[in-house]
Amino acid sequence: MNNKFSSKIEKVRIKKMKHKLILTFFILLLSTTDISATDGALFKFNLYQEDPASGDKVLLYVDSTEVEENTIISGFIGPFSVELELTEIDSVKVHFLIHLITLGPKAENHAKTYAVEYGLPARIDDINGKNDTKYIFDIIPLKKIDIDSSRCRYNHRQKEDFTFQPTANFDIYYVPSTLADFFYDSIKELLETNFRKYKAKFNLNMPGKTLIYVPPCPIHSVIWDMRFGMATDPTRNTSFAIYNKDITTVDPFIATHTVILRTYGYSAPFLAEGFSNYFSFAIYDMKKIIAENNEIAIEPLLSTYQYYTADPRETDKIATTFVKYLIDQYHFDRFMEVYKLADDLNLHESIETTYGKDIKTLEAEWKNYIDTVQVNLQDYGFYASFAEMMMDYPLAHEYNLERLKQSPTPNDSLSAKNSLKRSAYFTGNYYYAADLCRELLTFKEKDAMLWMELASYEMMNGEYDNAYNDFKKAEQLDPHNELIKFNLAFYFIINEKYDEAKEILKNNFRKGKNASAQIETRILLADMFARSSSETDREHAEKNYSEALKMYKGILQVNSSNATVYLWMGRAHLGLKDYTQAINNLHIAEFLESRPFYQGMIALWLGKAYLESGKKVQAKEYLSQVFSFASADYHQTEAKQLLNKIK
Numbered sequence: 001m002n003n004k005f006s007s008k009i010e011k012v013r014i015k016k017m018k019h020k021l022i023l024t025f026f027i028l029l030l031s032t033t034d035i036s037a038t039d040g041a042l043f044k045f046n047l048y049q050e051d052p053a054s055g056d057k058v059l060l061y062v063d064s065t066e067v068e069e070n071t072i073i074s075g076f077i078g079p080f081s082v083e084l085e086l087t088e089i090d091s092v093k094v095h096f097l098i099h100l101i102t103l104g105p106k107a108e109n110h111a112k113t114y115a116v117e118y119g120l121p122a123r124i125d126d127i128n129g130k131n132d133t134k135y136i137f138d139i140i141p142l143k144k145i146d147i148d149s150s151r152c153r154y155n156h157r158q159k160e161d162f163t164f165q166p167t168a169n170f171d172i173y174y175v176p177s178t179l180a181d182f183f184y185d186s187i188k189e190l191l192e193t194n195f196r197k198y199k200a201k202f203n204l205n206m207p208g209k210t211l212i213y214v215p216p217c218p219i220h221s222v223i224w225d226m227r228f229g230m231a232t233d234p235t236r237n238t239s240f241a242i243y244n245k246d247i248t249t250v251d252p253f254i255a256t257h258t259v260i261l262r263t264y265g266y267s268a269p270f271l272a273e274g275f276s277n278y279f280s281f282a283i284y285d286m287k288k289i290i291a292e293n294n295e296i297a298i299e300p301l302l303s304t305y306q307y308y309t310a311d312p313r314e315t316d317k318i319a320t321t322f323v324k325y326l327i328d329q330y331h332f333d334r335f336m337e338v339y340k341l342a343d344d345l346n347l348h349e350s351i352e353t354t355y356g357k358d359i360k361t362l363e364a365e366w367k368n369y370i371d372t373v374q375v376n377l378q379d380y381g382f383y384a385s386f387a388e389m390m391m392d393y394p395l396a397h398e399y400n401l402e403r404l405k406q407s408p409t410p411n412d413s414l415s416a417k418n419s420l421k422r423s424a425y426f427t428g429n430y431y432y433a434a435d436l437c438r439e440l441l442t443f444k445e446k447d448a449m450l451w452m453e454l455a456s457y458e459m460m461n462g463e464y465d466n467a468y469n470d471f472k473k474a475e476q477l478d479p480h481n482e483l484i485k486f487n488l489a490f491y492f493i494i495n496e497k498y499d500e501a502k503e504i505l506k507n508n509f510r511k512g513k514n515a516s517a518q519i520e521t522r523i524l525l526a527d528m529f530a531r532s533s534s535e536t537d538r539e540h541a542e543k544n545y546s547e548a549l550k551m552y553k554g555i556l557q558v559n560s561s562n563a564t565v566y567l568w569m570g571r572a573h574l575g576l577k578d579y580t581q582a583i584n585n586l587h588i589a590e591f592l593e594s595r596p597f598y599q600g601m602i603a604l605w606l607g608k609a610y611l612e613s614g615k616k617v618q619a620k621e622y623l624s625q626v627f628s629f630a631s632a633d634y635h636q637t638e639a640k641q642l643l644n645k646i647k
Helices: 005-011 184-202 253-264 269-276 282-292 304-309 312-330 332-341 347-355 359-372 377-389 393-406 410-426 430-441 448-460 464-477 482-494 498-511 515-530 535-558 563-575 579-592 596-612 616-628 633-646
Strands: 037-050 057-068 072-077 080-089 093-102 109-117 122-128 134-148 163-166 170-174 210-213 230-233 238-241
Touching: 037 080, 057 072, 057 080, 057 134, 057 304, 072 230, 080 134, 093 122, 093 134, 109 122, 109 134, 170 184, 184 253, 184 377, 210 253, 230 253, 238 253, 253 269, 253 332, 269 304, 269 312, 269 332, 282 312, 282 359, 282 377, 312 332, 312 359, 332 347, 347 359, 377 393, 377 410, 393 410, 410 430, 430 448, 448 464, 448 482, 448 633, 464 482, 482 498, 482 515, 498 515, 515 535, 515 563, 535 563, 563 579, 563 596, 579 596, 596 616, 596 633, 616 633
Parallel strands: 170 210, 210 238
Antiparallel strands: 037 057, 037 134, 072 080, 080 093, 093 109, 122 134, 163 170, 230 238
16 A cells, blocks of 8 residues: 555645646646635544453544534544534534444444533443444544635535546546546556456455545545545445545555455454455565564554554555465465454454464464565566556566566566666666667667667767667668657757758658657647748648647547647647647646656746746746756756746
């Protein structure tokens, strides 16, 4: 699971577009100057379980949350869901309604209205759990607070805030025109692929569809698990995660945890959360953790309170791999015995009783399992692809590096290097990407596209002579390849050899079959025609820009999340002197794009668009941003030249 949420939550910046199809400008919600405050209260939650032997209350869980006045928030705490509505607030006390629903098989409802002074607890006791367990829940209003009501105004109970698309097993809800809307297919694939594995291995029959909400920010209608930036509520068959460019907490866990609790009932979170992560890549992480600290112990985490308060970056991996070890070594039926037997106080005893071994013995076996189990080489590629899908390019690169390190044969190494150069490019390491191309070319020296790729990276690194030579090698190997010729023409444009570039692009245009190269060829030709003093050339430029825009609009009907399409559309509109549409399209590209090469390119073209439209302050801002990304050498060079002109 994503463990970075609690440290980054206040840094989230949410970007919302109004209408993507008509390309109107989107707004940056969290940086708005229209800040308003709503009355609210800070609440603390304490969950206890009654010790059946002594009758004492044993603390299991402590957390706090902000609640706006006249707002309902809900979540899942321990063995029940919580719904709290703050109905009235003043400087002395608060009035609120609390409603609990226990997780079956025999659901109980507890509902009560309270008027409580700050610092005093409202208590619900005698909450019945599994196997005759009893829980006590304290709700303590701590103080009156002002809540910034300009931040994240979405509410999952307001139908107009969200729309949804159904999948085989889920209904996925998102805010229209936010990032989750554009990348819905990626979210769907991530959740469905993992869930199909669970269904196949554990014969899991899901009771109805799970509702998955992926807002762009932590909405105020949810009690969030601040360890991971998620929320699951099996009583309502609902889960929540955040999806934006700054932080993405969408993870298969949000679906499997909800379904597992709903299907098998409540158990100690060490078991339930570990089971929910069975198909994660925790083995890889756990090997590294134990290599650094072999003194890690299972026993302290069998206390629910210790489990919740320990470092989630470790507890998540420990619970997952220990559960995986129990299932893989002792079979699933035995695990289900302990799952059904265990509660928040007897987990230690339940494990020892079920497996007939003390915890120290099982812990030693688990560590040996971690040390000896082999990670399937294909898993590195599988999880790297999902990390890339969730825009976590450094993690994808880490997995690809390990895949190369673990590759047992030359063919495995070649395959790993192919993936690694892609993740190197996505992380902005163009020198390493070029080195990998050179290594691959020692085995594939007749691969024209690989020579072209190497030349492209060399251009990004400012190695223009090498790039030219390698483009020519690619052209010699595949003289009719339009994409190679297009990139060679681009090289000539960067080096201001416009006649050579124009000749290549005209030939491409006449013979062209490659759709992408054809559209971009039109725009590059139009850029050169537009510089001409000839009226005919300028008419050709206008025609090419217009035709390119028409073709790109057709592509957007199929894939509206393609940031490079919006980038090139912005360039075409800029060529037509339509500054409003140029800037709108470039900002949409900026909103969607997360790869550093294109982020730098978009910043450059936004700077140029603002400069041409007479907005020098904005132009300077975006041109300066080019240097904050891993931008290509030629983008940085042009940005410097333009910044010098502004000064």
